[in-house]
Amino acid sequence: MYKHMVDVRAKQGYTTALMLFAGHSPTFLYPDQWNASYLRNWYLVDSYISYANQKGLIPVLGTGFHKALDKVPLSQLKLLWRYLIARYSAYAVGWLIVGEYNFQNDSRRIAKVDELGEYIKKLDPYKRALSVHPWLYTKEKHQLWDRPWYDFIMIQGGHGYPPPIKYYLSIFNRSPAKPFLETEARYEGIFNAGPDDVRHAAYRAIQAGSFGYTYGSHGLWLPLLYPGEKIPSLEAWGKALPWWQALKRPGAEQMGHLRRFYEALPWWNMAPRPKQVIDNIGDDDKRRVLLKGDDDRWWAIYFPRYLDANHVVRLQRMPQGVYTGKWFDPRRGVFTSLPKAFSPTSGGYLTLPARPAGSDWLLVLEKVR
Template sequence: MALAAHATSAVAGAPRGSLGVSPDGRRLQHADGTTFFYLGDTAWELFHRLNREEAARYLEDRARKGFNVIQAVALAEIDGLAVPNAYGDLPLHDQDPARPNEAYFAHVDFIVERAAALGLYVGFLPTWGKYWKTGDTNLVFHPDNARVYGRFLGRRYREHPLVWILGGDQNVVTPEERAIIDAMAAGLREGDGGAHLITFHSRGPGQSSRQLQDAPWLDFHMSQTSHAARDHDTGLYAEHDYGLAPARPTLDGEPRYECIPVGFYWREHGRIDRFDDDDVRHAAWSSVMAGACGHTYGNNNIWQMWQPDRAPAIQANIPWHEALDHPGARQMGLMRRFFEANDFGKLVPDHAVIVDGPARGLAKIRALRATDGSRLVVYSPRGEPFTLDQSVVKVAYFRITWFDPRYGVSHEFRISPRAWDNHAFQTFTPPTSGRGQDWILVIEDAKRTTDAKTPFGI
């Protein structure tokens, strides 16, 4: 029986100030200590290609669907220095990062402020990576102007709700590149006084932790699990970062995008094979269940804000404003609401509770356990059965439900009428199985109430 459909129409209130890292180094949090589940959308060309009316339409849609971070780039990837924005303005005078164009950044201001009014943080990339990558013909940065540019951005957006994301789809390989990135980070810190977190978006498949674990300015890790294959286990990245010291939060900042061609090129029977909502949902849940502090969604048509009068990148084929309603985006909002309703800040990976079930590949079972013993959350990506050690759940009366991540509906499986004294192993079989038939088992206290403390009416 369906117990509750997860609403997707609510728009969050204004962001509650700057974000920080939880004391245990595992989660992001608000200034008041409440956990922040990072749910990003990839909008790389937002500042560069959309006018204000279009940008407002995009942001309003993403707020309605439950996103709370929008990842966008000031110096954009697609002709970002040579082709002006919707109002005819280039970002830099003479392509000099030390001479930003006020008119261009006034448009960026509008978007950042509109996002804030809708309860959205901006995952702000100062530049795409090719502009700082040594040996690239697009190179315009060196340590001196990188610091000046970072200071300019830090001062300008000091009071705005955002997260700095350095990198822009490139890896730090040479000492010269590291000097540029370090200088840009230093400029941001000088400009905003340390008001905002900083992370790094690497080239995929890649991880900030592989190249910048020693960077003192890096507040949380970001991976790019990329777009190569359906059978790629995105949870492995979070598991790697979760085991590092010092502990830092981690998340997937660029997983396989909805509608992007699988492996960028593969064709089957003359048809382009594209990732669908099952692929992006599996990438998201696998990563968060492995210990990530949130997730970023992407759509191949939306990141580039494609429309028919523009040359498509990576075979984009649907206007961005139509792609807004693709099912994967709505399902990401359901995931955020699920975790916020299940005390995400208390959940830690605990795969030892899984005593039997698929241990690798697309069907790999993962589990999160509440640190106070109040809840166990288990993900079965293909609806395969699994066996649990139930003794980790420390409640007197228990409720067991199956959550459907496709539609946001919980199905009651069992409610105990008496104190639970069975702490032995138990096998669970999801309602359906196969590709796209992923299910989440929740074992929790039956006395937990659904009240104002439970977000989004779950």
């Protein structure tokens, strides 16, 4: 089962996989010694991590979810992390202390996570990427964003409509600057979210500054669902599929298209450029056209499916020159070149072509001379 999941995601182009240890009732230590039954199966974990690395995936290792660590003394958690670091830091891995660390903004848990973060960063000889997964963005208080050990900011956009564009942009433009990642938004299947919803959440986050997107599918996040099972904690979020069906929802494949789209561009030089877009939609966040560019040669424009297909969109402050363009279909992962080159007006305005059809599309512009 594990190999099949890794094989599918690796073929689709994924880069990381979240792996949580300890569960919701961790008993890995007795008062004076390790729990032997807890240690007995670590050789299986070794093989899991090794296999993921062989397939090009980086496991991100964590130790539970929101209240899971509350009853575990800090001294025991430090011993567990010392063991994890000693055993796995030579692999290609990342560290995730816990999920929803600031659930209900419990000050004791937040302080415990903060001290663990300092401990892990100090102990890890390779300084692997370290972060902590937060509570829903409307409820968390950003307590640890500026801590030195906190390498990148995690966002939980949640499973309703994604966060406002201005929220993402405020994080991208904050000082001191840190990379941020949308780590939980619109899992496919939760509240009937389909591939259209997944693409909308993913592209708008990345176009607004997130350095990636974490895909999730209802029936794959813990616990895995088997035929005939009904787990109330899962059903509350919508109808969950058995794990092998949840693995192959259409949105999962389309996230591979997303990666290939950005890798076809010099993405490392491109940043959000919202002020260059003239779309005349006022405060309608759902219809917002989002631009990323390097201000010299490349521009990527995202058109959401909520925007009318023939809605006129212009860019301003475009450098003089000759441009070529190509459409990208995020459902099929296919580029289609525009038939003719074009140029902005003498005032730097450029009217964008109408989309090939309704739904969401991306347009790539390149200044060729």
